[in-house]
Amino acid sequence: MIRQADRMAEVHSDIRGPLYEEALRMQREGVKVTKLNTGNPGIFGFEMPDSIRKALTEGMERAVPYSDLRGMPEAREAILSYERGKGIEGIGADDVYLGNGVSELTGMALSAILNPGDELLMPTPCYTLWSNSARLAGARPVYYRLDEQSLWYPDLQDIRRGITPRTRGIVIINPNNPTGALYPREVLEGIVEIAREHGLLLFSDEIYDRLLIEGGPHWSTAALAPDLPVITMNGLSKSHHICGLRSGWMVFSGPRGEVREMEDAVTRLAAMRLCANTMMQLAIPAALADSESTRALIVPGGRLYEQRRITLEALCGVPGISVVPNSAAFYLFPKLDTALLRVNDDREFCRDVLHATHILMIPGSGFEWDEPDHLRIVMLPPPDEMKDVMGRFAEYVRQRAKQ
Numbered sequence: 001m002i003r004q005a006d007r008m009a010e011v012h013s014d015i016r017g018p019l020y021e022e023a024l025r026m027q028r029e030g031v032k033v034t035k036l037n038t039g040n041p042g043i044f045g046f047e048m049p050d051s052i053r054k055a056l057t058e059g060m061e062r063a064v065p066y067s068d069l070r071g072m073p074e075a076r077e078a079i080l081s082y083e084r085g086k087g088i089e090g091i092g093a094d095d096v097y098l099g100n101g102v103s104e105l106t107g108m109a110l111s112a113i114l115n116p117g118d119e120l121l122m123p124t125p126c127y128t129l130w131s132n133s134a135r136l137a138g139a140r141p142v143y144y145r146l147d148e149q150s151l152w153y154p155d156l157q158d159i160r161r162g163i164t165p166r167t168r169g170i171v172i173i174n175p176n177n178p179t180g181a182l183y184p185r186e187v188l189e190g191i192v193e194i195a196r197e198h199g200l201l202l203f204s205d206e207i208y209d210r211l212l213i214e215g216g217p218h219w220s221t222a223a224l225a226p227d228l229p230v231i232t233m234n235g236l237s238k239s240h241h242i243c244g245l246r247s248g249w250m251v252f253s254g255p256r257g258e259v260r261e262m263e264d265a266v267t268r269l270a271a272m273r274l275c276a277n278t279m280m281q282l283a284i285p286a287a288l289a290d291s292e293s294t295r296a297l298i299v300p301g302g303r304l305y306e307q308r309r310i311t312l313e314a315l316c317g318v319p320g321i322s323v324v325p326n327s328a329a330f331y332l333f334p335k336l337d338t339a340l341l342r343v344n345d346d347r348e349f350c351r352d353v354l355h356a357t358h359i360l361m362i363p364g365s366g367f368e369w370d371e372p373d374h375l376r377i378v379m380l381p382p383p384d385e386m387k388d389v390m391g392r393f394a395e396y397v398r399q400r401a402k403q
């Protein structure tokens with residue numbers, strides 16, 4: 001037998017894991033399954049914005065050769081102006097790296113700095129790209145709690161408790177997946193202060209920063225920490241719903257001397273993969289000049305706004321479910337009353353939901369959450385479908401609570 005590498009042992013993806021396989025099996029048997037496992041707007045009818053379609057059509061020929069290893073100059077200029085607009089200072093075109101989604105860049109950034117045995121602080125619940133990428137680099141994810149009682153903001157004491165001599169950095173995901181929380185300035189400043197005291201690198205995943213359902217502002221961590229090394233990640237998968245084009249970027253900021261070695265390592269990794277997909281690079285200047293396409297989704301009457309309203313209404317008063325409404329992105333992370341609903345294993349609960357309602361949802365444990373008492377709802381189906389889907393889910397939970 002060909003054995004897997006040891007470092008793969010703890011790499012997992014529930015979002016596309018056994019429950020997803022089960023949903024595919026049901027589909028092959030002719031069952032219509034609503035797959036709420038991924039934040040992939042395109043499969044729910046979110047179309048490519050015209051601004052991007054035009055840029056791709058007109059620029060296609062320029063996408064033929066490999067680009068610069070960091071990315072096309074015009075794309076990096078557009079990103080620079082966007083990130084400077086968010087208050088990040090002292091950055092230049094060479095500090096910007098384009099990647100095949102934030103996913104690729106996260107792997108590159110973590111491989112560039114982590115050694116076996118190193119630790120990286122990250123939230124629980126956590127989008128597992130971060131925990132898996134740390135493990136692949138041989139390091140250990142150490143979790144700090146997001147506090148449901150405080151609108152899912154990070155628990156600063158827990159961050160402090162997690163620091164050891166092996167800690168290399170702190171990951172912030174803001175707005176957050178899976179909670180949909182948007183962090184206020186004070187909370188971010190608290191994390192920045194901890195990083196400053198302990199000499200830690202900050203990673204800030206800001207891919208949902210344009211999807212602010214309850215308004216902003218969104219504070220970029222790097223703007224609050226000009227004196228610290230910060231790596232900011234962002235991309236177009238969510239705001240312009242072009243997940244399949246794989247469009248992401250990463251920006252180094254902070255004191256030059258401190259990030260130089262890491263930038264050098266990332267540059268070699270970027271060179272190894274030659275360049276990021278060039279079609280998506282063409283999309284970046286057009287997308288960043290087009291905030292209207294995104295805004296139209298999040299204002300009252302817009303799709304994301306309405307889908308969220310419908311979901312929250314459907315969950316209201318359902319016995320055994322409580323939820324902190326999201327302020328951004330398109331996720332909810334409701335809590336299950338495990339006693340009332342008789343849940344010992346959240347994966348089993350989601351399997352029951354799948355079989356009974358034909359809705360695929362991902363259990364909290366798929367987000368490195370260590371209690372069996374949460375699941376994530378992706379609010380992407382169009383309003384009418386969302387109403388139907390959530391109605392079925394709410395009815396299932398009501399019946400289960402009665403038994």
Ligand SMILES: Cc1ncc(COP(=O)(O)O)c(C=O)c1O
Pocket residue numbers: 039100101102103104127129173176177205207234235236237243246247248
């Ligand atoms: C917090 C977070 N970061 C990164 C990503 C990956 O994005 P990309 O499509 O740019 O690889 C996702 C996708 O769901 C996400 O939720």
